[in-house]
Amino acid sequence: MERRLVVPVVGILIGLLAFFVGETGGLENGFTLLRYHNADAKFLGDLVITSVEEGIQILDIEGNVVKHLEDVSASWLYTAEVDDGKCHAVAYSNHNKETCILKLKALEDFEVLEHQKVLTTDVLAIDPILVQGEDGWYLTHTLIEGTINNPDPNGDNGRYTVRLYRSEDLEEWEYVTDIISEKKNIEDGDIRYIDGIFYYFFEMEHYDKGPSAICMMKSEDNGKTWSKPKELLPAVADQEMASCERTESGWRLYISSDIACVGESYQGAFVYYRDFTSDFEPVGELQASKMPDNQAVRLYEVKKIDGKLCFLFARNFLTDCDLLLRTLESEE
Numbered sequence: 001m002e003r004r005l006v007v008p009v010v011g012i013l014i015g016l017l018a019f020f021v022g023e024t025g026g027l028e029n030g031f032t033l034l035r036y037h038n039a040d041a042k043f044l045g046d047l048v049i050t051s052v053e054e055g056i057q058i059l060d061i062e063g064n065v066v067k068h069l070e071d072v073s074a075s076w077l078y079t080a081e082v083d084d085g086k087c088h089a090v091a092y093s094n095h096n097k098e099t100c101i102l103k104l105k106a107l108e109d110f111e112v113l114e115h116q117k118v119l120t121t122d123v124l125a126i127d128p129i130l131v132q133g134e135d136g137w138y139l140t141h142t143l144i145e146g147t148i149n150n151p152d153p154n155g156d157n158g159r160y161t162v163r164l165y166r167s168e169d170l171e172e173w174e175y176v177t178d179i180i181s182e183k184k185n186i187e188d189g190d191i192r193y194i195d196g197i198f199y200y201f202f203e204m205e206h207y208d209k210g211p212s213a214i215c216m217m218k219s220e221d222n223g224k225t226w227s228k229p230k231e232l233l234p235a236v237a238d239q240e241m242a243s244c245e246r247t248e249s250g251w252r253l254y255i256s257s258d259i260a261c262v263g264e265s266y267q268g269a270f271v272y273y274r275d276f277t278s279d280f281e282p283v284g285e286l287q288a289s290k291m292p293d294n295q296a297v298r299l300y301e302v303k304k305i306d307g308k309l310c311f312l313f314a315r316n317f318l319t320d321c322d323l324l325l326r327t328l329e330s331e332e
Contacts, residue, residue: 114170142161242256
């Protein structure tokens, strides 16, 4: 073989090896799917559900596709358990300005039990959230009027409105209220319902990929009225909200942030966490997670599965957009 061909051939072989290893998992602490180019991903029980090219795939913990849902157009996803874990409900929205709900049978082959288009809007609606309260189900999505993802600090930002609905059967929905409406990007929302209180967590930024704050609002009257936003993290970097869960002493918030290299957004972000008291007063400083491969992260969700912390995230979201799952015994 001529010398000038050695480097290209070796490069091709390495690339092919990485591709096949990535497509089949091959890692004890999770999986790597190279150049997956998915839009969103969440945990579905102890599996993963993700939107790829406007479709939906369900992956096992090794990254293998166990179900491909046909005739579904989805970009943004959220999951919840129904009927004591016998079913999964998947709320999703898309660029057709539709918000839909899928009911899937848990275990076995994830048979589609119901597939309903529950809301249609005149403007784009993103980031659906589905949560069960004591008097029914609650659904949100974020409507964007005007400019979507304005990238210019001096530009005119669109109005982002988080709208709340209620249902008793996951099919018929009634409007409750607008949780918040601002001419700022309001993204990556999540809701927890604990002891009769709704907690709404979200990212709020003045322009796309710019410095963003992580905030919390709460409602003590079944979503009718909401507190003013409480800032959990200041807008000193591009910070993506992922998960905020109760702990024995309060709350733990997980984010991805480019605080170590402000301005690089997803391409320079790492996973961090911070603890709070039960009243959301900070405990200690922001800490870098010990998660493996903690670099160039856009974090989707953190969940404890079989006693381990599982991190679901994209790597180099704006370019390669690999999909990864990594596990960690503990942050302590």
